Amino acid sequence: MNFSNLHRASFVQQLSSQEFDLLVVGGGITGCGIALDAALRGMKVALIEKNDFASGTSSRSTKLIHGGLRYLKQLEFKLVHDVGSERAVVHRNARHVVIPEKMLLPITEDGSLGKLPSSIGLLVYDMLAGVKRSEHRQMLNRHETVKAEPLLKSDKLIGGGLYFEYRTDDSRLTIEIAKSAHANGASLLNYAELTGFLYDASGKIDGAKVEDKIDGGEFHIRAKAVVNACGPWVDLLRKHDNSLKGKRLQLTKGVHLVFPYKKLPLQQAVYFDVGDGRMIFAIPRNHITYVGTTDTVYNQEIDSPRCNKEDAQYLINAVNKTFKDAHLKLEDIESTWAGLRPLIHEDGKSPSELSRKDEIMISESGLISIAGGKLTGYRLMAEKIVDITAKILQKDFGNCKTKSYRLCGGEFKSEIDFEDTLRNVISLGDLASVSEKKVREWFFRYGTNAKTIIEKVAKLTNRYREKESLLQAAEMEYCVENEMIYELNDFLIRRTGHIFFDKPASEKTINNYHRLLTEQLNIAAESSDKMLESTKQEYESVTEFISYSNSTST
């Protein structure tokens, strides 16, 4: 069966009618990574997600597969080593969504980074992360730094460092992992919320009560082991289990702002010092540049954190201080996103000082909770959890197999194979009159599966007079049939990222995509209207604070 909500009834039937070795709660990158690892080892695994896959922190990050250069300052050598060396693995397994990106670290007279410490720091970073020689950091003098990024203010600049990271699309990476888990036999369902645990006579967890958020129904899933991979919601689940003791989460909020590229036309990604102990990324990406992130203690509602005026102003001030002729204003913001870091509380530490290490907690009832960590380290976290689960189940499921497992869409043998495949897909697109620009967009979103979308264009060509509508229909049909979308937001936010990276243009396509989705999933009028309303609200919410701050200041 395809990974599609067209088969929802069968998926619910599968989940409720058998016993699983492992139930994973939470469909962010951590949960999906665990489901894939477990499925590849032959475990019978289920995963439920209360909203859409990646709708939590896993679509709200800085979207980098990085080793965390700043953790060196906190002397977190093991963390830098583990996630740093993992970057190349994540890239190899999903070349279409994990792309090498050179990062520039400017060094200024009044900054907290000196030239020599930066040079040593970057070298240690490369060494710890096992970076190949050809990609070792390169130290630049003042002139070379300005040449690398002409927008940098040069008065206090004394040099810079160029080093390698990878950029990604966090929710695309998560969905490719979810698709891979499904392809290997895992049973995953979105819009399915855990509302309580089931226990055996000895008080051990042996399942979950689940609410189907689409039709409001309830069903039970039985499992020998249950993992809580709920990110910022981890403690809420521990509360359901009456096991919220000892270590607790400390949530911190991080926001990102999106500007039209022409407002901040960077030649290159920059990681700069703000002067208050924080570091900020400014990353150009097609026709936008995004900037982030903040790091502030967060104690409000978890479901939809938002960027507010203070967050935005902090980032704007930092950008205007660093780049000449930027003069950015609140009104220049095109889109935003805000995410919550599920960190472990440590007395007396500020948000930026809290460790990004992952932490595993096992309750007396057997609930295995995992929090903290990074996108980058998702595979290593999954390996640890599945090893623990196998021990608890007292069965040999063999070693982890994900290190060399190519994710869905990323089935390339090498960089050369990747380039060859891209050329072939462009030729295929040409035969179906799909422009190279469009094919590239699809290829860097769906990888090898871009071919399937092009085949759909050929198949649907007689049904659409307008080219744009034809392309939209083909992509939507692919996502309906293969990516478990149900809501319009799933498509516009998490499968395509349109709301972040292409907001003004995509706003004009909302009605068309809404009609396509409603038709293809055969959604009843009332739900369909709600869905459209929710998307329009979401498009407004990401920049709502701007009009609010204008109206309160007048």
Ligand SMILES: Cc1cc2nc3c(=O)[nH]c(=O)nc-3n(C[C@H](O)[C@H](O)[C@H](O)COP(=O)(O)OP(=O)(O)OC[C@H]3O[C@@H](n4cnc5c(N)ncnc54)[C@H](O)[C@@H]3O)c2cc1C
């Ligand atoms: C601002 C910011 C920037 C970051 N930048 C980077 C970066 O550039 N690189 C990097 O490597 N890492 C980065 N991170 C860290 C990374 O994003 C997170 O570590 C990672 O996304 C956490 O994933 P997760 O699956 O644990 O949590 P989530 O993605 O939040 O997933 C948890 C899921 O559980 C679901 N859930 C909750 N309750 C229930 C329930 N009762 N039933 C069913 N499902 C439930 C939620 O809906 C959610 O989808 C960043 C984090 C933040 C906040």
